Amino acid sequence: MPVTIEIPTAFRRFTEGAPRVDCSATTIAEALNELTTRFPALSRHVRDDQGQIRQFLNVYLNEEDIRFLGGESCALKEGDRVLLVPSIAGGC
């Protein structure tokens, strides 16, 4: 179980309350698929009708937004943390 997915509170009603879920995925895409296969009700909250990660859901691998790492195909290694965070910003 090399990779941990951290689940925000809003999603925990779909993960039986679990704040984090371990998985054995080797890419972000696999990790999200493993998560939504295990908790099918979460699926439509993670991906839109076109199968893309929802526009206002940011996915991070450790400290970095996956869009700077090549997107969903970026590779995972043992001990990595995947964070799901709603899109929020200040500024004007």
Place this chain on the structure above:
Amino acid sequence: MSFLYELRCKECGKTWGNVPRSFCEDCFSPLEVSYDYDSLKKIARRENLAARPFNMWRYAELLPLPEDFSAPNATGGTPLVASHNLASQWGLKNLYFKNDAVCFPSLSFKDRVVATALTAARRFGLETVGCSSTGNLANAVAAQAAQQGFDACVFIPADLEPAKVLNTAVYGARIVRINGNYDHVSRLCAQIADRFQWGLVNVNLRPYYSEGSKTHGFEIAEQLGWTLPDNVVVPMAGGSLITKIAKAFKELVILGWVEPKPVKFFGAQATGCSPISDGVKRNLVRFAPQKPHTIARSLAIGNPADGPFAMKLIRDSGGWAEDISDPEIVAAIKLLAETEGIFTETAGGVTAGVTKKLIAQNRIKPDETTVVCITGNGLKTTDAIAAEFPATEAIAPRLDAFEAYLDTQLGATASAAGGKR
């Protein structure tokens, strides 16, 4: 007034009542305050404003305020400056600067959003307030929290301008410096809001917070004699302000306070952090996030939450988005100061400089009425322009020393002018 408004998802339309929450738990899209305009039409009357002080609270019916609300301060009510010098230089007949560089109490438009956010914090019984901030917001939270008796804890990127850090610390706020850029700070705050029962104004209070921005737009329309401009040029960081000015104009039309009119919305960014203008210019469906690298740190949000809405508004209105380089930002700060006597921070330099660019591109035309939104004060970002003004040599307190100084400075011209110096 609570029955007149509630939170609604901007994407799926689900309503959530009034709670400290910024995103829809179904689709993770942002929530915003939605009003019952039919009921508002019956109670909100333009003529009632005449008896009220000129500050943001004069538009109380159009803000998400509780029934027992009383104005805690005199935020807003900033000047709309009719430009003569720069208008002439740029060949425009009707150019205005909405000058929130002098907004009370902390000298940026963020005072408006914090004012409505703290009203919501009070209503929800939250005792600690805070924010993720590029500086101006932290200043505003710290100042108003001190005045209204909240504990304040603000989160900032570690490399923020010293003046902005000092302008927060002085109010007694706890400052947590984060090793990372604004987007890292923002992400952490989203996690903190998920864990703690705090009122983070631009996180879990964001829908109430962003409504305060509308007052910038209400004031523009009122100061133009209850008319709408043809063009508005707005700085963009998270992309919220531009959409809220549009919402303000739309609401004034719904209420019948102004005549309907097409307004073009123009967004301004620094090239070193321009995900929204890049998205508009390349006609992207989704913007590409960027790593910020610009002196305009108050606009340095590489992953703007309201970016998709800002892009849509700009496109639908027939406007455009542009960005300028750091040297152009510095030049525009100086230009605005030298021509209009307005000293703005780097974000204002961005907006002024982008306006100049839009005029050169003929997107803003001479006969149109154009309002340029200046959102922060130059005293906060003096580091950005300090190199432009090296210290001069001191002279002795004697008239001959001054004459020698003038000769040095002005050379032969000064000497020739003789006593008319």
